[in-house]
Amino acid sequence: MIQTHLADELELDPARVEESTHFKNDLDADSLDLYTLVQELEDTYGVIMSDEQAAGILTVGQAVDFVLAHAPAQRP
């Protein structure tokens, strides 16, 4: 579900988004794109990501792992 959400935000077919997809290298994302994604994850899944943590999220898989590890219980 998180991966599908990310695909939607990235305007991609979910089938094209893999865990290894690198935001900057594969998607040419700039900092504003990345922070918009981070904000979206925070708003949707109730996670809080510091700038330092956000800087360490380089791939789709890392974003999914972060949400799974930090999302409060009973969140969507």
Place this chain on the structure above:
Amino acid sequence: MTQTVVVAVDAGGADAGPAEVSRAAELAAAEHGVRVLLFGPASALGTATPNVEVHDAPLSIAKHPDPVRAVRAHPEASVVQAVRAVAEGRADALVAGGSTGAALAAGLFRIKRAPGVHRPALAMRVPAPDHPFLMLDVGANTAVRPEHLVQFAHMGSAYAELLLGLESPRVALLSNGEEATKGSEDVVAAHALLGQASAGLNFIGNVEGFGIATGAADVIVCDGFTGNVVIKMMEGASSALMGAIRGAAEQGARFRLGGLLLRPALRGVREAVDPERQGGAMLLGLRKPVVVPHGSFGARGIAAAVGLAARAVREDLGGRTHAALEAGGALRTREVTSAAPGSLPGIRDSR
């Protein structure tokens, strides 16, 4: 009876200070029939009035060197609180001057992009004498893709219909030659896309720099880096020219007399090209109207920005731009057609 438009105004970014923005809020409420939610240091904003609600937000991030991080790190900042009021439906539109970066970042994070829009673009009415025109992007995106330029063209056309009162605005790409093959790779690709049958868009091709201020087009489309340089160059050149005319008119009694005779006519020109009368630039492509007045604007200019925001609400600018994108087949889809290998639409390094 129609509902009163509510505009959230960030008072933290104006060069003249929050008290000047407070005066602008009163002016706007009186002139444009709006209610204003004012965000800034309450100590400088004065007391609330029936149409101006004061929200204490002492922290300004307008001068922060990294507006994106500042928006995230300071949810209590005046611009972030004002944006939140819009995102949560307490206000219908936002006016935030002094930091385009902060307004853009906060707008993207909270108000969010309108459905089907790749990137918001900053559109400004440029008051060239006899030929006012719309230019976009004037600073939201330093680098763009062809599909972004295509969307800017459609959104700009819809906005020009509203703002300039034109039925079928002439839309052009800014380039270094009129031929379709002239320009950067992205401009050439955008020209090819816009040249295809595009419902509702009166695309006339490329315009060159010397055509900008002489009425060659009603809507001029470019990337935000180019657009920002162009409008600042025009402002500087206009100011230098007015100064030179003033200087020439003061050299000797005969010229002073001539200057006196010309003064009413020159005053008319000066008022026509006054940037404060334009109200600032509109950030097209977000879910609610966002107006970015120049940080140097005084109360009159900021009030005009509030009036522009209210007009965008009343005349459904968001609906108009969406309809234009849809009619032109320019809404973003999941089909990647023009992105370079290894890159995708909507995501681009904007260094």
